[in-house]
Amino acid sequence: MPSYTVTIVTGSQWFAGTDDYVYVTLVGTEACSERALLDKPLYNDFERGAVDSYLVRVDENLGELLLVKLEKRKYWVQDDWYCSYVSVKTPEGDNVLFPCYRWLVDDKEVVLRDGKARLPQDDKISVLKQHRQNELESRRKVFGWMEWRPGFPMSIDAKRHRDLPRDIQFDSEKGVDFVLNYSKAIENLFVNHFMHMFQSSWSDFADFERIFLRIKNTISEYVMQHWKEDFMFGYQFLNGCNPVVIRKVDKIPDKFPVTDKMVAVSLERSLTLEQEVKAGNVYMVDYEVLNGIKANCTDPCTLQYLAAPICLLYKNMQNKIVPIAIQLAQTPGEDNPIFLPTDEPYDWLLAKIWVRSADFQHHQNITHLLRTHLISEMFAVAMFRQLPAVHPVYKLLIPHVRFTIAINTKAREQLICECGIFDKANATGGGGHMQLVGKANKALTFRSLCFPDTIKARGMDSQEEVPTYFYRDDGYKVWEATKSFVADVVTFYYGSNEKVQRDEEIQAFVKDVRTSGMQDWDSCEFPKSLESREELIEYLTVIVFTASAQHAAVNFGQYDWCSWIPNAPSTMRRPPPTQKGLADVDLIINSLPDRGRSSWHLGAVWALSQYQENELYLGSYPDEHFVEKPVKVAMEKFRKSLAEISAAIKTRNQGKNLPYYNMSPDKIPNSVAV
Structure with a gap:
C-alpha cells in the first residue's frame, strides 16, 4: 500500500499553534486520498x-x-492556527513543497498548490484552473x-484593524496601537510634565532644550x-525627511518677482541672477x-496657521545649497514681502521657520502618507484581488x-481620523490633511513614482552639479539593484x-489598480495594460521600491x-508676517508650537521612526514562496548587490557630521509597516 509522508511546519509567531483537529487530503492527477486526521497520540x-x-x-498511487x-475543526474552543508550509514525500522519494504562510481561522480549510510558480495560461488541468478561480473569488469577497x-x-x-482578514493583521495589535505608542513615547522622553501646560508657550529657544535631554x-x-x-x-532639501521637492529653476516664475538687486549680495560668481539660472545654479521649492x-x-482656544511659501535656493562656490529669497504666500503684493538673508536676522529666521x-506638512501628508502608505x-x-498565490508576481x-x-x-482608526492623534498637534489636522491628500492625489502620476524619472523631472539628476544629493545617489543604486532583481524574476x-x-x-x-485604485483618473497616467516584459519590470520595480526604499527614505529620519x-x-x-521689521524672539516663540503640541509632536516623530520588532529588511525573504533555483540565485545576487551598496x-558616512543612511539597504524594511 503506497504511503506519503506529510510534514507540516507551524509558524513561530505568537499564538501560531493550535489544539484544534487538523485534517489533510492529498489530490493527485490519478486519484485523491481519504481525508486523514493528523494526530499523534x-x-x-x-x-x-x-x-x-x-x-x-x-x-493506490495518486499520480503527480x-x-x-x-x-481545521474545533476541539474545545476556536483556536487559530498559522501554517507555514506543508512538505510531502511521495512513494517515489520526491519531496514536494506546498507553501501556505497563512492563518486557518475557525472551521476553515485551505487548498494549497505546490511551490512552483505558474502563469494562468500555463495551467492546462481543469482542477488547477478551477483552483485559481476559486481562490480569487474568495479573496475578492474579503478584499x-x-x-x-x-x-x-x-x-x-474595513473600518477597523480587527475587521481585516486574519492573514494581513499584525501579530499583535497592541504593538501598533498609535495612542499607546505615542503615550509611551511621551513618557519615555520625559515630556509628560509639559502636558498639563498644554496651551502655554515656551519661554525661549533654550526652553526647547529641556525636552531634548533624553532624545539627542x-x-x-x-x-x-x-x-x-x-x-x-x-x-535638508537634499537629504532630510522630504528630499523630493527641490527642483532646478529654468525661469523665475512671475508669481515670485525676485530681482537681481534683491539677491546680488548672495551670488558669488559675479553673474546676474538670470545668468546664474542659465548656469544651473538656482533651485526652488514651491508649496x-x-x-x-x-x-x-479643532481647538477653539488656539488659532493655528498655514502658509504656502516659495523659496529660492542657490548653489554657492562651496557646492552648498543655501536660501536666497523667501515669499510666504503665492500671490505677490505689498503685504507679501520677499524675505532675504540681508534682512534683520529674526525676520529671515522666521521666514525660514515658515518654510x-x-x-x-508636505512631508507628512503627501510624501509620506500619500505617496508611500496609501499608494502601497x-x-x-x-494584488490580493487579482493574483492567486501560485502566480510569480x-x-x-x-x-x-x-x-x-x-x-x-x-492609522485610519486612530491617527488621521476625525479627532485622531493627527488633530492634536498638526496645522493640517481637523480636515486640512484630508483636503491636502485629495488635492495632491489629483496631481499624482505613475511616472512620478519611477525614481529616475522624478529625479530627472526636477532637474536634479546631475551628480556633478549637485554632488551632495545622497538621497539621489543611494536611491539610484537601490533602484537599479531592485530593478535587476525584478528583471531576473x-x-x-x-x-x-x-x-x-x-x-x-x-x-x-x-x-x-488604474480603474479602481486610482478611480480611472486620466491625469494619473497609470497604465491600463502592459504590453512587454520591460513595462512589467518597471511596474513591479515601482511597487517594490515605493514600499521599501522610498518609504524608508522619508520615514525613518523623522526623529533625526x-x-x-x-x-x-x-x-x-x-499668522505669517505681512511686513518686515516686526519679528523678534517673542514673536517666534509665540508662533512655534506650545508645550502640549510639542509633546505630542515629539511622541509622533519618535514612534514613527522606530522599526518593527523582527523587522525584515530589503532582500530578506525567509518565507519560501519561490522554490525554483534560478529565482533563489537571483535573490542571492540581489542580497549581494544590496550588501555592497550598504x-x-x-x-x-565615516567622519561625517551628517551621515546619510536612510537609503542604506541594511536599514530599508521590505514593506510599509510603521
Missing part, C-alpha cells in the same frame, strides 16, 4: 514553531501531486475597495546646534499645493506588502512579450530631523 501536535510529520496511506487540502475620504486613493473596505542623537543634536544656519536649511488648505481649528513648517496599500489590495510582491494594509487601517517566467500580453491575471491586476521642534514645527500659532554608504 500522547503528543501535542502543531505547537508554535513545531515540525510535525505523519504517514498518510492510500489505496496537484493539491493539498488542510482542514473589497473603499474610498475612505473623497479624493484619496482607494483602500481596503548624532544628527538631531547637530540639527539643534545648527538649525538657524542657511547651509543646514538648504541641506503651492498648500494654498487654500484649511488650517486646524520648514510648510515642508513638514492600493497596489496590495489589487504574487510571490514576488507578497513580502513587500507585509502589514501595509494593517498599518494603514490602524520576470524574464525567468515570461519568455516573451507575448506571455505578458496573454497573462490575464497580471492584466487584471494592472487594470484594477524633526525632534528639534523649531526646525520642523508641526503647527504655527501666529558597505559603500557606510564608508562614505
Whole structure:
C-alpha cells in the first residue's frame, strides 16, 4: 500500500499553534486520498514553531501531486492556527513543497498548490484552473475597495484593524496601537510634565532644550546646534525627511518677482541672477499645493496657521545649497514681502521657520502618507484581488506588502481620523490633511513614482552639479539593484512579450489598480495594460521600491530631523508676517508650537521612526514562496548587490557630521509597516 509522508511546519509567531483537529487530503492527477486526521497520540501536535510529520496511506498511487487540502475543526474552543508550509514525500522519494504562510481561522480549510510558480495560461488541468478561480473569488469577497475620504486613493473596505482578514493583521495589535505608542513615547522622553501646560508657550529657544535631554542623537543634536544656519536649511532639501521637492529653476516664475538687486549680495560668481539660472545654479521649492488648505481649528482656544511659501535656493562656490529669497504666500503684493538673508536676522529666521513648517506638512501628508502608505496599500489590495498565490508576481510582491494594509487601517482608526492623534498637534489636522491628500492625489502620476524619472523631472539628476544629493545617489543604486532583481524574476517566467500580453491575471491586476485604485483618473497616467516584459519590470520595480526604499527614505529620519521642534514645527500659532521689521524672539516663540503640541509632536516623530520588532529588511525573504533555483540565485545576487551598496554608504558616512543612511539597504524594511 503506497504511503506519503506529510510534514507540516507551524509558524513561530505568537499564538501560531493550535489544539484544534487538523485534517489533510492529498489530490493527485490519478486519484485523491481519504481525508486523514493528523494526530499523534500522547503528543501535542502543531505547537508554535513545531515540525510535525505523519504517514498518510492510500489505496493506490495518486499520480503527480496537484493539491493539498488542510482542514481545521474545533476541539474545545476556536483556536487559530498559522501554517507555514506543508512538505510531502511521495512513494517515489520526491519531496514536494506546498507553501501556505497563512492563518486557518475557525472551521476553515485551505487548498494549497505546490511551490512552483505558474502563469494562468500555463495551467492546462481543469482542477488547477478551477483552483485559481476559486481562490480569487474568495479573496475578492474579503478584499473589497473603499474610498475612505473623497479624493484619496482607494483602500481596503474595513473600518477597523480587527475587521481585516486574519492573514494581513499584525501579530499583535497592541504593538501598533498609535495612542499607546505615542503615550509611551511621551513618557519615555520625559515630556509628560509639559502636558498639563498644554496651551502655554515656551519661554525661549533654550526652553526647547529641556525636552531634548533624553532624545539627542548624532544628527538631531547637530540639527539643534545648527538649525538657524542657511547651509543646514538648504541641506535638508537634499537629504532630510522630504528630499523630493527641490527642483532646478529654468525661469523665475512671475508669481515670485525676485530681482537681481534683491539677491546680488548672495551670488558669488559675479553673474546676474538670470545668468546664474542659465548656469544651473538656482533651485526652488514651491508649496503651492498648500494654498487654500484649511488650517486646524479643532481647538477653539488656539488659532493655528498655514502658509504656502516659495523659496529660492542657490548653489554657492562651496557646492552648498543655501536660501536666497523667501515669499510666504503665492500671490505677490505689498503685504507679501520677499524675505532675504540681508534682512534683520529674526525676520529671515522666521521666514525660514515658515518654510520648514510648510515642508513638514508636505512631508507628512503627501510624501509620506500619500505617496508611500496609501499608494502601497492600493497596489496590495489589487494584488490580493487579482493574483492567486501560485502566480510569480504574487510571490514576488507578497513580502513587500507585509502589514501595509494593517498599518494603514490602524492609522485610519486612530491617527488621521476625525479627532485622531493627527488633530492634536498638526496645522493640517481637523480636515486640512484630508483636503491636502485629495488635492495632491489629483496631481499624482505613475511616472512620478519611477525614481529616475522624478529625479530627472526636477532637474536634479546631475551628480556633478549637485554632488551632495545622497538621497539621489543611494536611491539610484537601490533602484537599479531592485530593478535587476525584478528583471531576473520576470524574464525567468515570461519568455516573451507575448506571455505578458496573454497573462490575464497580471492584466487584471494592472487594470484594477488604474480603474479602481486610482478611480480611472486620466491625469494619473497609470497604465491600463502592459504590453512587454520591460513595462512589467518597471511596474513591479515601482511597487517594490515605493514600499521599501522610498518609504524608508522619508520615514525613518523623522526623529533625526524633526525632534528639534523649531526646525520642523508641526503647527504655527501666529499668522505669517505681512511686513518686515516686526519679528523678534517673542514673536517666534509665540508662533512655534506650545508645550502640549510639542509633546505630542515629539511622541509622533519618535514612534514613527522606530522599526518593527523582527523587522525584515530589503532582500530578506525567509518565507519560501519561490522554490525554483534560478529565482533563489537571483535573490542571492540581489542580497549581494544590496550588501555592497550598504558597505559603500557606510564608508562614505565615516567622519561625517551628517551621515546619510536612510537609503542604506541594511536599514530599508521590505514593506510599509510603521
